Amino acid sequence: MQIKELIDAELGTEPFICALCGYCRQSEAACPEFKLLHWEIFSPRGKLAAVKALEKGQLKANETTIARITESLYNCTMCSACSEVCLVDIDLIALWKNLRRWVTKEGFLPDTLSDLFDNLDESKNIYGVDLIDRNLWAMNIEDEVEERYNAKLSNEGVGVFFGCVFSMGGSVRDVPEKVVEVFEKLGIEYSLLGTEEWCCGNPFFLNGLPEKGKDFAEHNLAKLKEMNVKKMVTGCAGCFRVFTEEYPKITNEPLPFEVQTIAEFLVEHIKNNPPIQSQKAFKAVFKDPCELGRHCNYYEPPRELINQLPGIELLEFPHSREEAFCCGAGGLLKATNAPLTLDMAHILLEELQPEVEAIVNSCPTCQEAIEKAVKKEGIDVEVIDIIDLVLRAYQGDEK
Amino acid sequence: MNKTDILEQRFKKSFSSNTVDRAIYSSDLAPTSKIVSFFFISKPLGILLPRTITDLQEMITFCYQNKISFIPRGSGTSGYGGATPTRKSVIIDCSRLVDIISFDKENMTATVESGVTFEQLTRFLEKEELTLRSYPSSAPAATIAGWIAQGGMGFGTAKYGTAKDQVVSFNLIRPDGTLENYSIDDLDLIYALSGITGIITQLTIKIRSLTNENVYGYNSPSLEKLLEKVDIFTNNNHSIHTIHLQNPDFRSLKQLIDKGENKTSEEASDSIDLSEHEYHLLVVSEEEIKENDLSKDSKIKLLSPDIIKEEWEKRFTSLRIKRLGPSIMPCEVVIPQDKFHTFIKLVQKKFNEPIAWESHFVKGSEAIILFYFFTDERSFSLNFAFLNPLVIVQLAEKVGGRAYALGYWFSGYEKKLLSPATLNKVRHYKEKHDESSLCNPDKVFSRRFKWFPIISNKTVIKLGSFSGQILMKILRIKGYKKANTSYLKKMKK
Numbered sequence: 001m002q003i004k005e006l007i008d009a010e011l012g013t014e015p016f017i018c019a020l021c022g023y024c025r026q027s028e029a030a031c032p033e034f035k036l037l038h039w040e041i042f043s044p045r046g047k048l049a050a051v052k053a054l055e056k057g058q059l060k061a062n063e064t065t066i067a068r069i070t071e072s073l074y075n076c077t078m079c080s081a082c083s084e085v086c087l088v089d090i091d092l093i094a095l096w097k098n099l100r101r102w103v104t105k106e107g108f109l110p111d112t113l114s115d116l117f118d119n120l121d122e123s124k125n126i127y128g129v130d131l132i133d134r135n136l137w138a139m140n141i142e143d144e145v146e147e148r149y150n151a152k153l154s155n156e157g158v159g160v161f162f163g164c165v166f167s168m169g170g171s172v173r174d175v176p177e178k179v180v181e182v183f184e185k186l187g188i189e190y191s192l193l194g195t196e197e198w199c200c201g202n203p204f205f206l207n208g209l210p211e212k213g214k215d216f217a218e219h220n221l222a223k224l225k226e227m228n229v230k231k232m233v234t235g236c237a238g239c240f241r242v243f244t245e246e247y248p249k250i251t252n253e254p255l256p257f258e259v260q261t262i263a264e265f266l267v268e269h270i271k272n273n274p275p276i277q278s279q280k281a282f283k284a285v286f287k288d289p290c291e292l293g294r295h296c297n298y299y300e301p302p303r304e305l306i307n308q309l310p311g312i313e314l315l316e317f318p319h320s321r322e323e324a325f326c327c328g329a330g331g332l333l334k335a336t337n338a339p340l341t342l343d344m345a346h347i348l349l350e351e352l353q354p355e356v357e358a359i360v361n362s363c364p365t366c367q368e369a370i371e372k373a374v375k376k377e378g379i380d381v382e383v384i385d386i387i388d389l390v391l392r393a394y395q396g397d398e399k
Numbered sequence: 400m401n402k403t404d405i406l407e408q409r410f411k412k413s414f415s416s417n418t419v420d421r422a423i424y425s426s427d428l429a430p431t432s433k434i435v436s437f438f439f440i441s442k443p444l445g446i447l448l449p450r451t452i453t454d455l456q457e458m459i460t461f462c463y464q465n466k467i468s469f470i471p472r473g474s475g476t477s478g479y480g481g482a483t484p485t486r487k488s489v490i491i492d493c494s495r496l497v498d499i500i501s502f503d504k505e506n507m508t509a510t511v512e513s514g515v516t517f518e519q520l521t522r523f524l525e526k527e528e529l530t531l532r533s534y535p536s537s538a539p540a541a542t543i544a545g546w547i548a549q550g551g552m553g554f555g556t557a558k559y560g561t562a563k564d565q566v567v568s569f570n571l572i573r574p575d576g577t578l579e580n581y582s583i584d585d586l587d588l589i590y591a592l593s594g595i596t597g598i599i600t601q602l603t604i605k606i607r608s609l610t611n612e613n614v615y616g617y618n619s620p621s622l623e624k625l626l627e628k629v630d631i632f633t634n635n636n637h638s639i640h641t642i643h644l645q646n647p648d649f650r651s652l653k654q655l656i657d658k659g660e661n662k663t664s665e666e667a668s669d670s671i672d673l674s675e676h677e678y679h680l681l682v683v684s685e686e687e688i689k690e691n692d693l694s695k696d697s698k699i700k701l702l703s704p705d706i707i708k709e710e711w712e713k714r715f716t717s718l719r720i721k722r723l724g725p726s727i728m729p730c731e732v733v734i735p736q737d738k739f740h741t742f743i744k745l746v747q748k749k750f751n752e753p754i755a756w757e758s759h760f761v762k763g764s765e766a767i768i769l770f771y772f773f774t775d776e777r778s779f780s781l782n783f784a785f786l787n788p789l790v791i792v793q794l795a796e797k798v799g800g801r802a803y804a805l806g807y808w809f810s811g812y813e814k815k816l817l818s819p820a821t822l823n824k825v826r827h828y829k830e831k832h833d834e835s836s837l838c839n840p841d842k843v844f845s846r847r848f849k850w851f852p853i854i855s856n857k858t859v860i861k862l863g864s865f866s867g868q869i870l871m872k873i874l875r876i877k878g879y880k881k882a883n884t885s886y887l888k889k890m891k892k
Contacts, residue, residue, distance in 0.1 A: 016725035016776060019718040020428045022474045022540030026494070026516050038448060038495050039415060040423050040475075049423040056433070056777065059422045068419040085539075088722045 003054045003061050003102065010098040011051065017088050018048040024082040024092070029323035031082050032344045033075050041072045044082035044092055051099070061106075070108040073100050075340055078206055078331030080294040084322050093295070096331075101208030109207075112335045116203055117212070124198040124216070126164045131195045134167050137176045145180060149194035152228050157189035158265065159229035159257070161220070161243070163236035164199050165364035171371055172364040178391045179235060179262060185394050186269045196223045200242040206332055210250060213242075217250045225256060235262040235387055237289035237363035238330075241296055261292065263362055263386050264301035270308050275393035281311040282357040284389075287348070287370065288324035289363035302362045302386055309393040317351050325351060329369035345373030358382040360389055402467050403444050406489060409461055413454065414489075416445035424490045429478035429808075430726045430776035435785055438850065438859070439807070443470070443484045447491045452512070452570075452578075452600045458491060459598060460576030468837045471594035473514060473545030476537045478729050479806025481549065481593035485841040493598060494542060499523050500601065508567050510603040513544035530609045532559035532640075536759075539715055544599040549804050550591025550816065552733070554683075554714065556761045557633065558640035559607075563590045564762075570601040574833035587821040588828060593806050593842040596828055610685045616707035617680040619699045622646075625680045626739055628699065629760055632682060633736070641683035642760040643714075646743075647676040649755035649771070652720045659722075681710060717757060717769075726776040729769060730788035734800030736764040742798045746770075749794060752877070767803055783871055789864040811845025811857025 007015070025034040025043035033042045040046035050069055053059040073096060082092045103109070109117075119128030138145050153159065160183075162176045183190050201216030224232055234240050243259045286306060292298045299321045306314050319325050328334075328344025348370070352359070359374075359381055361367040371383040400408070403416045415421075421442040444467070449455035462469045468488035475482055484490065496514035502524065503509070509529075511520060517531060517538035524530050533555035535541050541551075551562035559565070566586055572578050574597050581588060588596050619625050625644065632639050645653075677700075682688070721727050734742050739758075746754065758768040770791055774784035792802045792809065801815040813822060825843075829836065840846065845857035871877070 013725045017722055019721040019727075020476070021537060021718055022476050023715075026474055026540035027518060028522060038492075039420060039446070040492070041417075041419055046423050049426075050419050052776075053419075053422040058425075058436075059418060064417065065419050068417050087716055087718050089719075 003051070006098065006102045007051070007055050010101075011095060014090050014095060015048045015051040015055070017090055018045060018052075019087050020045055020049070021087050023085045023087055027085050029081055029319050029325070030085055032077065032079065032326050032328065032347060033072075033340075035347060036340065036343050037075060041068060042075060044086075047072055047099070048090075048095070051095075066103055066106050066108050069099065070103045070110070073103060074110050074113075074336040075333065076331050077290070077326045077328060077333045077341075077344065079290040079326035081290075081323075081326065084294050097206065097208035099208070100206075104207060104209065110336045113203070113207065113332060116332075116335055117207075120199055120201075120203060120212075120216075124219075125168060126199055126203060127168050129168060131198075134195050134197060137162075137167055137173045138180075141177055141180060144184070145192060148180075148190060148192045150196060150223070150227055151191040153191050153230070154189060154228075155230050157191060157228075157230075159191050159193070159224050159227050159232045160262075161193065161197065161200070161224075161232055161234040161236075161239055163234060163239040163364070165238075165368070166236060167197070169364055169368060172367050172385065175235060175364065175385050175387055178385075178387050182266070182387060182391050182394070186266075186273055188269065191227045191229070193220075193223055193227075200236075200239040201246070202238045202242045203332055205242055205246045210246065213246065214250050217242075217247045221247065221251070221255070229257045231258045231260060231265070233260050233262045233265045235362070235364070235385070237261075237292040238365065240298075241291040244296060261298070261301060261362060263305045266390060267301060267304050267308065270305065270390070274308065275310060275396060281313065283313045283315055283355050284358040284360050284384075285315045285317055285352070285356045286320075286360045286362070286386075287317070287327065287366055288321055289361070289366050290324070290326050290330050292362060293324055294322060302360075305386065306360060306389065309389060311393075311396075312389070315353065315356060317348075318353075319351060327363075327366040327369040328373075329365045334365070334369065341369055342373055342376065345369050346377065349373055349377060349379060352379070352381065356381060358384050358389075360384055360386050362386045402465065402487070402489075405465060406445055406447070406461075406467070410447060410458065413448050413450070413458075414445055415448070420446050424472070424475075424492070425483060427475050427477055427480060427483050429480070429728060430774070430781060432776070432779075432781040432785060434782050439480075439485060439856070441484055441486060443490045444487055445489050447489055448495060449491065449493065450495055452496065452572075455491065455493065455496070455598060455600060456572050456576060456578055459572050459574065462489065463575050463837060466835060466837065468840050470839045471548070471598045473542035473548075474516065474537075474540045476541050477545065477549050477804065477806065479549070479593075479804045480808050481804065481806030481839075481842055482545075483807065485807060488840065491598060493544070496600065502527065502529065502606065504529070507606050507608075508603050509606050510601060511543060512601055513599045514542050516540060516542055517546075524606060525609060528609045529606050531555065531565075532605055532607050533561065533565055536715055536717055543602055543604065547589060547602070548592060548594045548599065549806075552759055552761050552767045552803070554643070554759070555640045556759055557642045558637065558685075558762060559605075560762045565604045566590075567603040567605060569599055569603070571597045571599055573597040574838035577832075587817070587824060591804060591816055592825065593804075593839055595833075595839045595843050596825065597832070597838060612711065613684045613687050614704070614707050614711045615682045615684070615688060616702035616710065617682070617699050618677040618702060619680075619696075620677050621698050622678050622743060623740055624696055624698045625678050628680060628696075629736070633760060633762075633764065636684065636688065638686040639682055639684045639688075641681070643681040643683075644758045644760070644766075645679045645681075646754075646756050647678060648753040649720070649757050650679050651676060652723060652755050653717075656719050656722055681707065683711065720755060720771060724773050724775070726774045726781070726784075728772040728774050728781075728784040728787055730772065730791045731767055731769045731803035732791055732795035732800050733761075733765055733767050733803050734795050734798055736760065736766050738798035738800065739766055739768075742768075742795060742800065745794045745797065746791065749790065783867060783877075786864050786867045786871070789860065790868065793864075805843045807842050807856075808860070810841060810843050811855060811860075813843050 201213030204213035328341040496512040535553040
């Protein structure tokens, strides 16, 4: 695809609307890629300037040019901080996706992503493991959950979608078991997709390849429908965004069921069955995941949930909600440039107030990235998933 | 080895000569057409990115010793070509020099590196109950050194003056690589000079205590009436730091954008209330303005504090109207306050179409007016849009005004902005420290035209403007795009 075709078909006048004001690169809560790499091309404004130069013939779309643009596109976490401050309301995330699509078609997809996409094509998950191993997280509670796999739900029940990272990721693989424990404690009727759960397809969507994500959407939606799901819950910010933002575009209609984060879902249940006593009181800060916050404008439910748990004093990062700093792992950056992910997490941790004892996450990718950075920097702070926090509150009762 | 190779070899990862980088550093906020670029603009040899002042000094010294022209650049948010190349040069991007070095509550000063932005410093100072005195409308991105090198005006200038009035002292790396500390007495070595005398590394600027902002808004169909109000405020009330005026066309376009969410421009246009098609004055004072002084004229309407407060909070968003472009050719002029009305009448007569503008008043009875000409940088008409700023400046000169900044496009107009003593001092300095004119060449002082060196760039620009205007008359071409067709249709109804 020629760049001019791309601009005519997908980008329109948007790159030319850019006011070059530089708010996207210079504001405090702006682009983390630019903050670290600092060449103009690594800023949102710089990327648009390159597209404009291509369209105006000031740049030729040769190998050197596309390679540099590719580098800038895949050092981006798609955190949407740029869109948040954009003076002229350009949907920059849509532009980055379209540009990623273009460089992919031109043969510049980074090798690590090529491998990841092969995994998705062959094994339907990002790690390339057999589908049968998707349930390994449940090996200690197999008997308890066996009947939950693909079980038909009543109208009160919920379908749980864990996503690849929670199901198979390294340090967060214990979270699904905790979800089950919390649901059992609260007497919630739930059903699991088990080996029928495919990746939500987020890597394809983030790469501007919705046609490749279509199979994943159709499969997951069909399986959830078979379970008579009226409400689906997920603990993954990426899966939540894909279900609520991408799937309706694929199917051209609203989803046949409601989608909530597990945190939001639990708010009501905890109100009705609150934990009586928690462990020792401590101060925690909630990290807004970009794909929940800026992408879905979803800020309050996780905070509501944490505030319901006794003994926790909820603090805020100096930059939170719309201004929240990115953990560095989004937008496939963890696969394309892991050291940069770590550097971005470092910027986030620099904001951490000394009194904070725990960083609470509502996204497995954030959890893993922050955990790794905390470990590397030797910071004395716990990094914890929000479900873990809920479970501990109830376990506090038992003790 | 050519110059690019030696820079690459010496500075490795702090230097880029990648074609993409060179292309995107070859322009600033103002769009340039292919024809104009052919005559005047060239891509830089590459870009240097210093991380520290020591890096920067090494880079400048190296350029000087190897006879490589270099151009300082901050955030690139100006539109005068002051930070763009005109010949084989390397750009030195100083936006990474972002340390806030210190602040002094007793003397009310802050010392910062040159790449610190106004927003960065404001957020820092506000934690200490301090704030800035004057700052530009591009404060979230503009660097402090860039604003001073531009000769900046903006918010706060009604009380605290221009960029010039903010500086206490500064450090400058001279073109030959020597680092020198200068006091306020030598401010004329950097003010409004687009960095031709070296690169600022550090500035100590005046700050003030954070006070309540009392924001007032007035609307009136009569520009004259509002200007009378401005005169009263500038002469009698010394607690007012900002006086900001917008014309009805600017207001309507802003409304169109603000009301246009999820609407077509046609639908949004229908929701514009033309009964509010009035001039709008925003006044900010550190003390409450006495009720008697607020409004005594039936032709002036005092706006509700809630509306006006929200507007003040959104003061850095003027460029939102660019969504109606897609491109804007901006033009700023400084005119005597008492000639404001005469000048606007001249502009209206000349263009005879709605043109959006806004203005800030400056201590010392001057006003800066910013005009927005809509264009499309992809079309041939951009070549004509380029003439509009020149026409506006010519009109400003008729009433004793001048171009806001010199940069490249108004190089040769230095006598309008700088005193003879300053010009002598700068010339002498350049001869002493930059005899080959390596530091930001072709800026401020007009140089010879590269294709025909008997004449100067200024003459070529003037000739181009003159012949372009004749061509536009013959071919009945407008040098700008109508701001928004649906909005204009409604106006005509």
